Structures are given as structure tokens and as C-alpha cells.
Amino acid sequence: MSMQPLSDWPQEERRQIRGILTDIDDTLTKHGSLSASVLDAIQRARQTGLKVIAVTGRPTYWTLPLLRLCSFDAVIAENGASAFWRDSQGRVQSMFYADEIIRQQHRQQLQAFASVMTAHFPHVQLADDAAMRVGDLAFDIGEHIAPLSAAELQQVGDLIRSSGFFATTSSIHAHASLASFSKQSMSQRVLHEVFGIADEAARQTYVFIGDSANDASMFAHYPYSVGVANIRLSLDRFDTHPRYVCQESHGAGFVELVDALIASS
Template identity: 40%
Template structure:
């Protein structure tokens, strides 16, 4: 990456599972790199398929400006105040009750798929979700790719959108993805022009549910484990780190901070 590209960035949008996290766990080096990125003047936005309830905790406690959950359907922003704790604001969805009501239909479909494909299970984080219902395909089990494809085809026949990460298959009526969700948040919470934000925000991820963001943003980075998904990504990330998962994220952070702080 050229120094000019790194210095032109206003923020970094990052995936969690197998990008910042190593098999679900946060390492010291990955967490520390968030503080270095913030010190280098970057707005930090987590962007995950994980539940709204998780994103709410992350924004409250971590050095983040905002978090997008459920693959772009939910967003929280941290609003700093002159005194006291920062305030958390749900940016979208606007109608939580409507989104919640439709989850019953999604749960029925998930149950059907679980019976037909006994290798999969309901993900263990569904209780914290606002909009989608999620099946575990790779977190505590290993669902074959053809089973995942068959489940996605069946969901699609029912008018249900699907996204798959390295760990989960998400079922949703919300057509949002990580690109539309991120651009919507950046405009609503920070007044960013969506066309310009594609140039001034970098995105880092690792797998299939990051595909829309890899295609939408100009500066995109995959951690090394993204290589397993390159054949299925319509647009590959522009850069790939040498290290995988959290160490790859830290490698990216070091590179970005060096280029911004020590222009060469």
C-alpha cells in the first residue's frame, strides 16, 4: 500500500470472526492494534454477522466509533458527550418490533433445514439477534459446501436472503449486506457521502459475507485466510496480509499506522 492511500483514509471497517478474532477469541495483539489505529486518527467500525446484542456491548466497551451487526441490518453508534459515559444510539433498524415479528418465520425455516441437514445446528448466539436467524455451519460443526448451497437455494425459494461466513449461515428478510449497511451507517451517523466513503474507508475481512464490501470499497484487505474463499469472491480484496486472522489484522494495523505516521 502506498503512503498516500493510507493517509487518505478516514476510517477502517473490519470484520470480527476470523479477521480480528481467531476462531472466536480476541488476542492481545489484535485488541492492542485497535488502540494504535485510533491513535493514528482512524474512525473504527466493526462490521459483523454476529448479533445486535454483541455489537451493543462492543461499542460500549471497545475503542470503537460504531458497530454494524447481522451483516448490515443493525447499527449502533457511540456518541461522546462533554461529561459522563458515551451514549449508545441504535441507528437502524427503525422498526425493531416488525423485524422481531418476522423472525418467527425464519426460525421455522431454520428448524426445517436443521431436520433436513442434521449436521447443522442453530447458532448459539440467536438469542441476541434482532433481525435474522442463524445456523451454525462451521463454528462447532463442519457442514459440507454442497449442503450449504442446498440450504441457500431452499431459503431463496422461500424469498429469504442468505449470507454465509466461515462460521454461520444467516437467514434474513432484510436484503442488507456489509456494504449497504456500512454506507448507510456512515451517512446516517457521521454525515459521510456514500460515494466518497467508498474511497475514504478501508474494509478488512476474510470470507463470503464480506464479498459485497470487498466489491464496494476501494481500499480492501483480506487477512491471509481469505485465500480459501478467493475462488468464490466476485471481487477479491486489493491487498492480502501474510499472517492469518488476528495476527493478520495486527500486521495491517502496523502497516497503516507506519504509513500514516511516518510518510516516506
């Protein structure tokens, strides 16, 4: 699918948008940092009536700070393993891919797999947020080490799958899990069960913005999908690409999207 410049997105379609689903790493952030301009864009979007929902591969234990400090309407973590939001009284609510007993069983198996990974790939260590996860196990493939080559990344994914786990990758982490949750499945569930938006309506009124392979399920599901400019660095790692691409990279690309939506409102 050939990506079109974000500026080519028809105004009449932009006016139908009621919310933004957004990845975090390398979409809102740059080199792991969240800029004041991105936080301002989130606030401006919400002030104009747009919901902003983070859909990230980051761990469940990051969700409460993100929810409170960034003022997201909801945060979906671990590529769909969990979700958190505030109810009408401001109390934090949550949902998970499985109950606590199953999650604990999965955690034990995932922790045992960590030594298998390091035995095969000594330079691929656990991500520094691994202890904060409830549904998957993440390995550093580019956050604190030089990014793995496409061939190495394929080998890492093959090892995860051949060991009986599901595998997905982002720009910084390779993820292993024992359940096939995804960003898309949990987004659909949150929009329907929490915000009362059926999937058919959500697909016409929500835009997703991301940058990497673990966003592929979102690019495939939402007709209005956008990549920040740095997505061009990883297009060869997955087949389903966004419909539009920003001129700017990382967080500046997110700001570009918000500005485009506000200008069309």
C-alpha cells in the first residue's frame, strides 16, 4: 500500500474524526523523551473534543502515571494485555487479557524463557521495564543497544515462536506472550465497552498514528491510519502500512496530525 502525504487527507474526512489512537515510543517520543509540544498537542486535541487514547507496547505499571500526567482518556499497554481509564467519578478502572491466575501462570513460563533467549542471543537482554509487565516479556532490540539488523530480528522472532510463544516487535522491543492479544483487539474492546463506540463507528471516526511493526494490526483495521515520518525506517519489517504519512518524525509528527485535525474542525 502506497502511503500518501498527510496533507492529502481530504478535509471532509478529517472533520469526521472524534478521537486519536496513538502509539507512544518513537511516535509521541524521541529518544525516549516526551516534549512539551507533544503534551500541549494532547491537551489541545482534548480541548477541541477529541478523545486521545494511548496504545503502547510499554508495561502495565506505566499506565497510571501516563493516564494521570498526560491526561489520556485511556491507556492500553503491553500491545493489548491491559487497559486503564477513569470512570465518571474519576476513579481508575482496568481490564486485562486474562484473569490473575492465568496471568501468573503465563508469567512463570515467560520468565523461564528469558534464559533461553540470552543463551541464543547474549546481546539481547530483558528490557529494563520487564519487571513492570503482566502479560508479555520484552527484550531490548534497540532501546539501549544498537538496533538489530533485519536478519537478527527475524532470528529473534523465530526463536520466540519456536519456543511456543507469540511474537511481535516494535522499534525498540521484541515481545513474547502466551496469548494472542493485540493493540487492535484491546482498542476495539475499550472503545466499545468503556466509551460505547461500536467498531463500525470507531473505524470511521478514529484515526491511529504509529511507527512500527507492532502497529500493523491498527494500520490494517482503521481506514484512517497515519505514520510519523520515521516509519520509513522500518517499512520492510511488516506488510501493512498506514494510509498517510507525516512530513515530521516522532513527536513532531503527532503534533502535525493534531494541527491538521484542529484546522479541519
